[in-house]
Amino acid sequence: MKSQIAALAAAGVLIAQAAYAGQCGHVYCWGAVAIGENGAWGWSHSHYSEQNAINALQSECKGKCDNVHTFYNTCGAIAKAPAGNWGFGVGASQESAEYSALAYCAQYGDGCSVQVWSCSP
Known part of the structure; x- marks a missing residue:
């Protein structure tokens, strides 16, 4: 009986953790958007850390984006x-x-227009 109660308690904890996690499976689903010189732009989403979101974005920008903004569990956009x-x-x-x-x-x-957007819910 005790093992069944322990199993139910463990299952309840796992369900609660899954409900607390963002849709990407992490508690904080980080994303980033960026623009740079000569029309450079980039975006990322669904990363477990802010730094990973920035790294993924800079890879897309080829290091040319200098106006970088991060967010988590929401959407972000830059207009220019x-x-x-x-x-x-x-x-x-x-x-x-x-x-x-x-x-x-x-x-x-x-004359503002959206340059880049991303969602990381």
Whole structure:
């Protein structure tokens, strides 16, 4: 009887841990978005650490991205205008992250458009 109770308790702990983890299987599902000179851009998602998300992104950017932003268990986006102003935003969906980035960018000038986005829920 004690072994059955112990087994049920262990199963309950595992279920609770799975429910606590993000959709990517980690507690924090890190992602990153970035832009750089000459139109460089990159993104990453579903990493177990912030540094891994940045490393994956820099690999995609070939080291040319210098405007890097991280997030976890959400979506992130960067918008940029021809004049060089930019904005970063986060949100529960791609659309809300893009809207937030565009709104931030528009505070500093016109003609903003989304350059890159990623979701890591």
